Amino acid sequence: MFCIFESGEKELIQLKNVEKIYQTENGSVHALNDVSLEINEGEIFGIIGYSGAGKSTLIRLINLLEKPTSGTISIGDRQLTDLSDRQLREERRTIGMIFQHFNLLWSRTVAENIAFPLELTKIKKKQKEKRIADLIRMVGLEGKESAYPSQLSGGQKQRVGIARALANNPRVLLCDEATSALDPKTTDSILSLLLEINKSLGLTIVLITHEMSVIQKICSKVAVLDKGKIVEEGAVNDVFAHPKQPITQEFVGAHAANKVKHSGDTLAISDWTRVRIRSVDARLIQRHLSSLFGREHLLVRVLETYAVQDGSAEETIVAIQGPAEEIDSALSGVKSDGLETEVIHAYV
Ligand SMILES: Nc1ncnc2c1ncn2[C@@H]1O[C@H](COP(=O)(O)OP(=O)(O)OP(=O)(O)O)[C@@H](O)[C@H]1O
Ligand SMILES: [Mg+2]
Numbered sequence: 001m002f003c004i005f006e007s008g009e010k011e012l013i014q015l016k017n018v019e020k021i022y023q024t025e026n027g028s029v030h031a032l033n034d035v036s037l038e039i040n041e042g043e044i045f046g047i048i049g050y051s052g053a054g055k056s057t058l059i060r061l062i063n064l065l066e067k068p069t070s071g072t073i074s075i076g077d078r079q080l081t082d083l084s085d086r087q088l089r090e091e092r093r094t095i096g097m098i099f100q101h102f103n104l105l106w107s108r109t110v111a112e113n114i115a116f117p118l119e120l121t122k123i124k125k126k127q128k129e130k131r132i133a134d135l136i137r138m139v140g141l142e143g144k145e146s147a148y149p150s151q152l153s154g155g156q157k158q159r160v161g162i163a164r165a166l167a168n169n170p171r172v173l174l175c176d177e178a179t180s181a182l183d184p185k186t187t188d189s190i191l192s193l194l195l196e197i198n199k200s201l202g203l204t205i206v207l208i209t210h211e212m213s214v215i216q217k218i219c220s221k222v223a224v225l226d227k228g229k230i231v232e233e234g235a236v237n238d239v240f241a242h243p244k245q246p247i248t249q250e251f252v253g254a255h256a257a258n259k260v261k262h263s264g265d266t267l268a269i270s271d272w273t274r275v276r277i278r279s280v281d282a283r284l285i286q287r288h289l290s291s292l293f294g295r296e297h298l299l300v301r302v303l304e305t306y307a308v309q310d311g312s313a314e315e316t317i318v319a320i321q322g323p324a325e326e327i328d329s330a331l332s333g334v335k336s337d338g339l340e341t342e343v344i345h346a347y348v
């Protein structure tokens with residue numbers, strides 16, 4: 001019901017039975033174990049996992065910086081595992097990447113950083129200057145062309161990273177914890193920019209994170225990686241509503257708990273029932289919130305409201321306090337109007 005991708009989706013990236021074993025002095029490390037994934041063109045695909053799960057390894061395989069020990073990886077109709085080193089280098093130009101710590105060249109200005117990938121191509125000087133100006137405008141860094149990275153905020157540095165990654169018009173943008181070094185507000189502005197780029201350029205984005213909130217804000221699909229294996233996968237809304245594996249439940253639960261923390265609520269969380277209400281119609285949620293606020297025996301607080309999947313639905317997390325029967329009756333009223341509700345945490 002909330003899925004924004006219709007049939008006719010075209011598959012772009014495919015991993016089939018991929019294994020990655022690193023050989024080290026202390027023995028071998030089995031970083032990825034029988035990983036199979038399909039990512040469609042134009043999709044924002046999230047991969048979530050704890051530290052050491054194999055996320056960076058996975059993204060470096062898509063980026064052709066690592067070769068799988070076994071299994072196959074293809075982008076479009078090209079099987080990467082079959083390409084020569086020279087072909088791989090060419091193919092890599094169609095893939096952009098951004099990083100947690102930006103990886104900018106500190107002795108170069110913003111414009112010179114963005115120019116860097118263009119220097120490896122045969123583009124003419126005039127065209128190059130125009131391309132740089134376009135990219136600077138696209139990421140909202142007008143006026144900062146001559147600044148050095150040390151003179152920029154974290155969010156601005158990541159904007160340079162994004163512009164540089166897009167310089168050669170890639171088909172795919174890989175993001176490895178691209179917002180992990182940023183505060184929540186800056187994270188949101190970078191995620192919005194990624195969403196905008198995805199929409200305007202039709203760029204396929206693969207995003208790696210350990211934060212469920214990042215996944216929820218912009219991804220349409222998610223895969224959960226645990227100790228080198230994909231343990232759960234699906235549309236973000238489905239996985240959020242019905243997380244099956246304990247690790248997924250942990251991610252979803254931690255996400256909900258964070259929301260309460262961020263709301264500045266000083267009351268004990270256990271005294272409140274937290275409920276997620278979702279609808280494609282934001283006004284319908286508002287109407288039901290007003291009626292919840294109006295109920296005599298209930299205390300209601302809105303913890304957070306946000307659009308999921310680029311506006312295809314809206315979600316509100318509310319905390320409700322009061323007699324259990326009152327809460328049940330209030331929620332059945334909401335449900336009977338076709339809104340989806342989910343109790344995230346019930347006070348017992
Ligand atoms: N070049 C390497 N040589 C040997 N082992 C490696 C190498 N790169 C990663 N590993 C090992 O592979 C496993 C997965 O590492 P990876 O960096 O992919 O995890 P991650 O999910 O990105 O973690 P984090 O969230 O901390 O970045 C870890 O056990 C790691 O120590
Ligand atoms: Mg990593």
